[in-house]
Amino acid sequence: MAQYSRISGSVGLITLKNPPVNALSAAVRQGIVDTVEKALCDPQVKSVVICGQDGVFCGGADVKEFEKSMSGPPLIPMIHSIECATKPMVAAIEGSALGGGLELALGCHYRIAHSKARLGLPEVTLGLLPAAGGSQRLPRLIGVPAALDLITTGRHVTAAEALQLGIVDQVTDHKTVDAAVKFALSVAGKPLDARRISTYPCPVVTDLDALFEDVMQKVRQSARGAIAPIACVQAVRAAATLPYTRGMEREKELMATLFTSGQARALQYNFFAQRAVGKWRMPSGARWDTSTPRPVHKVAVIGLGTMGRGIAVALAQAGLPVVTVEAQEKQLMEAKRVMSDMLKRGAKRRGVAPPLDKISYSSNIQDLADVDLVIEAVFEDMDLKKKVFLQLSAVCKPGTLLCTNTSGLDVDQLASQTRNPELVVGMHFFAPAHVMKLLEVVYGPRSSPQAVATAMQLGKKMGKISVAVGNCRGFVGNRMLKLYTEQASFLLEEGATPDLVDRAIEEFGFPMGVFRMSDLSGLDIGWRVRKEMKLAVPGQSARIREGRRYSPLGDLLCEQGRFGQKTGRGWYRYNKPGDRVAHSDPWLHHFLEEYRAQHGLVARRIDQQEILERCLYPMINEGFRILQDGIAAGPEDIDVIYVFGYGWPRHCGGPMFYASMVGLEKVLERLEHYYQAHPDVPYLQPCSLLRRLVAIGSPPVQKWREVIKNLHSQL
Ligand SMILES: CC/C=C\C/C=C/C(=O)SCCNC(=O)CCNC(=O)[C@H](O)C(C)(C)COP(=O)(O)OP(=O)(O)OC[C@H]1O[C@@H](n2cnc3c(N)ncnc32)[C@H](O)[C@@H]1OP(=O)(O)O
Numbered sequence: 072m073a074q075y076s077r078i079s080g081s082v083g084l085i086t087l088k089n090p091p092v093n094a095l096s097a098a099v100r101q102g103i104v105d106t107v108e109k110a111l112c113d114p115q116v117k118s119v120v121i122c123g124q125d126g127v128f129c130g131g132a133d134v135k136e137f138e139k140s141m142s143g144p145p146l147i148p149m150i151h152s153i154e155c156a157t158k159p160m161v162a163a164i165e166g167s168a169l170g171g172g173l174e175l176a177l178g179c180h181y182r183i184a185h186s187k188a189r190l191g192l193p194e195v196t197l198g199l200l201p202a203a204g205g206s207q208r209l210p211r212l213i214g215v216p217a218a219l220d221l222i223t224t225g226r227h228v229t230a231a232e233a234l235q236l237g238i239v240d241q242v243t244d245h246k247t248v249d250a251a252v253k254f255a256l257s258v259a260g261k262p263l264d265a266r267r268i269s270t271y272p273c274p275v276v277t278d279l280d281a282l283f284e285d286v287m288q289k290v291r292q293s294a295r296g297a298i299a300p301i302a303c304v305q306a307v308r309a310a311a312t313l314p315y316t317r318g319m320e321r322e323k324e325l326m327a328t329l330f331t332s333g334q335a336r337a338l339q340y341n342f343f344a345q346r347a348v349g350k351w352r353m354p355s356g357a358r359w360d361t362s363t364p365r366p367v368h369k370v371a372v373i374g375l376g377t378m379g380r381g382i383a384v385a386l387a388q389a390g391l392p393v394v395t396v397e398a399q400e401k402q403l404m405e406a407k408r409v410m411s412d413m414l415k416r417g418a419k420r421r422g423v424a425p426p427l428d429k430i431s432y433s434s435n436i437q438d439l440a441d442v443d444l445v446i447e448a449v450f451e452d453m454d455l456k457k458k459v460f461l462q463l464s465a466v467c468k469p470g471t472l473l474c475t476n477t478s479g480l481d482v483d484q485l486a487s488q489t490r491n492p493e494l495v496v497g498m499h500f501f502a503p504a505h506v507m508k509l510l511e512v513v514y515g516p517r518s519s520p521q522a523v524a525t526a527m528q529l530g531k532k533m534g535k536i537s538v539a540v541g542n543c544r545g546f547v548g549n550r551m552l553k554l555y556t557e558q559a560s561f562l563l564e565e566g567a568t569p570d571l572v573d574r575a576i577e578e579f580g581f582p583m584g585v586f587r588m589s590d591l592s593g594l595d596i597g598w599r600v601r602k603e604m605k606l607a608v609p610g611q612s613a614r615i616r617e618g619r620r621y622s623p624l625g626d627l628l629c630e631q632g633r634f635g636q637k638t639g640r641g642w643y644r645y646n647k648p649g650d651r652v653a654h655s656d657p658w659l660h661h662f663l664e665e666y667r668a669q670h671g672l673v674a675r676r677i678d679q680q681e682i683l684e685r686c687l688y689p690m691i692n693e694g695f696r697i698l699q700d701g702i703a704a705g706p707e708d709i710d711v712i713y714v715f716g717y718g719w720p721r722h723c724g725g726p727m728f729y730a731s732m733v734g735l736e737k738v739l740e741r742l743e744h745y746y747q748a749h750p751d752v753p754y755l756q757p758c759s760l761l762r763r764l765v766a767i768g769s770p771p772v773q774k775w776r777e778v779i780k781n782l783h784s785q786l
Pocket residue numbers: 091092094129130131132133134135146147167169170171172193194197199200201202203343346347
């Protein structure tokens with residue numbers, strides 16, 4: 072797992088070998104210990120280079136080993152012995168040096184990086200801190216403010232930034248190992264005392280207390296309940312205030328708390344879940360590794376409202392030529408102006424030229440004759456979308472993939488308008504589409520595996536985390552969300568206020584409570600859908616519709632023109648239309664009181680626990696139904712959708728992981744309780760998959776796929 076050789080006469084070369092990212096497994100650590108000893112004992116060797124095979128230095132500690140009991144040599148003494156070595160040790164960094172990988176490099180006396188390499192200490196994103204000396208060495212090397220930034224955010228830096236910060240000593244465009252060997256030859260025999268980072272004093276910071284207070288406040292705000300970023304600040308504070316050995320003790324202490332925490336488990340689960348969703352499979356058995364995507368050289372977006380604009384910008388930013396079509400001339404001109412600004416702003420942030428020439432603008436659908444893939448993003452209206460698909464099917468060349476950005480309409484109905492329904496899939500982006508990471512790729516019963524593979528690959532090219540899901544109303548995300556928002560309205564009827572509900576949700580870790588979110592996206596959108604479904608009828612305030620409980624509160628607000636932020640009034644009050652700061656609204660409280668009086672409802676005190684259970688458990692129950700129906704292949708798919716599309720706090724893993732942490736038995740018991748209290752809300756009835764999982768002893772979330780597979784094979 073680490074190979075030793077001698078090159079250029081006097082340089083010992085240690086190569087880490089553990090594909091694909093040379094993670095520091097027990098075997099790799101043992102290999103490093105053995106080969107370092109060999110190099111130091113070899114009298115011919117005057118200096119040593121450590122590199123990784125296949126163009127990757129090291130992706131850090133082996134996260135898969137975290138669940139097992141510790142075996143092999145521990146990281147800290149291994150890195151310490153490298154730093155103490157009496158021969159110069161040079162890290163040759165290609166690809167990635169992350170986490171324990173960078174900590175290993177910081178133990179070396181010199182670091183040479185390839186210009187395309189990325190470096191970082193992303194442990195915080197896994198619920199940990201850089202506990203192999205990283206939290207103590209990095210501040211000593213680059214100063215406290217820069218180390219705090221890297222360690223608390225986990226962001227990766229380019230080789231150029233690493234050079235500027237002083238993390239690496241040299242950057243090369245050529246073969247990194249050759250450059251490192253040349254460098255190692257040049258430093259052989261030179262004194263090493265000034266190269267051991269652990270011996271450096273931490274650079275002095277004026278007003279240390281003020282700096283840490285400020286950083287801690289910012290971190291607490293953005294962490295939304297996550298504990299690792301706070302421990303990271305505490306560890307860096309130890310580096311700034313304590314001698315190295317005492318700082319290391321503090322690092323160890325803080326890590327001990329994090330390592331066994333539920334948050335670390337959730338974040339590590341989420342890391343693997345993100346990778347698992349790329350390995351999609353359809354109920355037909357078609358899979359990611361047996362389906363070949365079609366080549367996509369040119370793309371079209373039809374409809375330039377907010378979503379269409381964001382999608383086109385994201386495509387152009389991914390380097391794809393995009394033809395955009397918008398039938399209304401005025402909207403087309405406005406979109407062109409706004410999109411050019413978006414491209415310019417994005418390019419400025421990334422330090423590149425704006426890809427303005429990648430987008431062409433047209434009002435004529437005939438201009439889509441030669442594109443390979445179209446994303447329809449017109450108004451959310453089935454009849455309009457059907458017309459567009461009929462036209463697209465006639466205009467586009469044979470083989471063009473036709474995708475819809477609908478957020479929940481039936482993809483199969485749209486496919487039925489076309490000559491080739493197998494080439495129709497949903498590509499459900501989230502607003503703002505050039506920013507949000509999530510893409511739901513929706514396959515209908517007739518979508519071909521090749522069409523799914525193509526949409527998934529395009530999503531990847533656009534930098535999205537794409538999840539393949541089946542076709543049903545609302546797909547995965549919005550199907551679950553509907554119950555969440557509905558329960559929140561029921562809570563208002565029963566005595567809560569928007570502030571109370573939102574506070575509970577935000578304290579749980581969502582960036583925005585359900586009512587604040589509703590005000591931001593606009594109450595009128597759901598109202599229009601409910602009116603189309605004949606559920607919302609202006610002037611009506613009945614609380615039972617289609618045989619089940621219904622809350623007309625949102626409809627009643629819309630009837631008053633309260634659409635949310637855009638009208639300056641919604642669940643909250645805003646200083647002016649378009650303003651973003653929500654103020655509690657006495658009018659709304661009075662309106663709720665009158666509403667309750669009109670319906671004979673007596674307000675009761677509702678606590679935070681009930682708010683969370685009522686809002687989150689029905690969603691989780693629906694998640695189980697989605698798994699049972701085969702709409703999502705596994706709990707990871709649902710969790711990734713919720714973390715990246717709906718703001719579910721990542722340190723809680725996602726709704727399905729959260730359920731397993733809370734305990735399936737408890738979720739089942741609470742759902743039974745609420746269903747008994749509200750028998751007119753059918754979806755509160757616990758789903759049979761949940762019952763089954765509890766009956767077989769609540770296996771860990773990683774085992775649910777097997778249970779679901781057995782369930783499906785029995786049907
Ligand atoms: C006492 C001291 C204790 C702790 C101190 C140290 C702690 C740590 O080091 S924690 C680990 C910190 N490292 C990271 O967070 C890096 C994680 N990896 C990545 O960011 C990326 O994988 C990459 C940038 C290194 C490569 O990206 P890419 O080329 O896109 O590949 P994938 O992400 O798809 O990964 C491929 C494959 O490798 C698995 N993998 C990646 N990193 C690790 C790892 N550190 N441990 C175990 N496995 C890892 C990943 O899951 C993929 O596996 P599959 O192909 O099976 O899906």
